[in-house]
Amino acid sequence: MQKIGILGGGQLGRMLLQTAANYPVTTYVLENDAHSPAAHLCHHFTKGDIKNFDDVYNFGKDLDAITIEIENVNVEALEKLEQEGKTIFPRPAVLKIICNKATQKSYYTEHQIPTSPYVLTHNIDDLAQHTAFLPAVHKLAEGGYDGKGVQVINDESEITKGFDALSVLEKKVDIAKEIAMMIAVGVDGKMALYPAVEMVFDTSLNLLAFQLCPAEISKEVYYKAEAIALASVKNLKSPGIFAVEMFVTPEGDVLVNEMAPRVHNSGHHTIEAHYSSQFDMLWRVMLQYPLGSTDPIQSSLMQNIIGAEGHSGTAHYEGLEEMLKIENAFFHIYGKAETKPGRKMGHVTIMSNEKADLLHKANRIKHNLSVVSKKG
Secondary structure, three states: OEEEEEEOOOHHHHHHHHHHOOOOEEEEEEEOOOOOOOHHHOOEEEEOOOOOHHHHHHHHOOOOEEEEOOOOOOHHHHHHHHHOOOEEEOOHHHHHHHOOHHHHHHHHHHOOOOEOOEEEEOOHHHHHOOHHHOOEEEEEOOOOEOOEOEEEEOOHHHHHHOOOOOEEEEEOOOOOEEEEEEEEEOOOOOEEEOOOEEEEEEOOOOEEEEEEEOOOOOHHHHHHHHHHHHHHHHOOOOOEEEEEEEEEOOOOOEEEEEEEOOOOHHHOOHHHHEOOOHHHHHHHHHOOOOOOOOOEOOOEEEEEEEEOOOOOEEEEEEOHHHHOOOOOEEEEEOOOOEEOOOOEEEEEEEEOOOHHHHHHHHHHHHHHOEEEEOOO
16 A cells, blocks of 8 residues: 655545545645545545645655645655655656746746747836736736736736736737646656646636536647647656646637646546546556546536635535536535635536537526525
């Protein structure tokens, strides 16, 4: 029985542990919150800070391997553990590149991977020198997530909305579609690619609203996206699972937006809709088993279930029982006790080979299921 640890105890850790039950592995979780979604599903829970050197090092020193469910971890501790012979998925060197949007962009430039034009800014004064680059998107180099740390700056009058720290100022490009691909890389370097998904965003929350698999793109665009996603991951030279998010322009060009070195929201549909899910695939990688099949069983739509506006407190799922009657809709409630506006509380995957059916069911769920705070 291999001993494998997960840094972080959120919903990604939870779904990873649900799959771990199928394999001969002893699971460990390091997380500050003893009531986090993943806490009760592992064999061994350690309360601690994933950003603290000592907590991460002491957690990992007696394990065979470690993975992450969030990038914001103590990389120095992981580097020391790697030097001592522990296997880290992905390698700490990869986290150093991807955790910082500035180094991530530099990585694309270095390896001739197409991405939006950009400049680095170090503070607001620096940003003010680049008005000719506007309209653009200002992204905090470190610490942003789920739309936080991202600010659209249309013209000079909006400069003060920017970040007074190292950031990427990314030229606004025309986007016809946003797509993503999940890629698994084995310890032996073999790769498995999931079909591209098409992402539709909630612009008010800057969160993924739903995604469709497969993405509706031409064969030509698909082959471009596949080549770019594979190059993005191959040059990292690390086993693990990776999400590559890309923009498709009206002209059919494909640009990498960003990468995640872990299981990801854009791969949740694979639990029901593909033969080997992204979570199953990561266990296969870590346990050095053959990679699974990424083929779809059926077309799918994955929709996030998020906390309702104006509701903060004990979570209550209004309309869930009625929605569970919908055929081929699979609900995942993450077990978060507290809801707040825009917080990811779960997701639903709907399967059907008819796009109209997928969209109709997703719309029903969107309007009839809400996560509210329980009164009294």
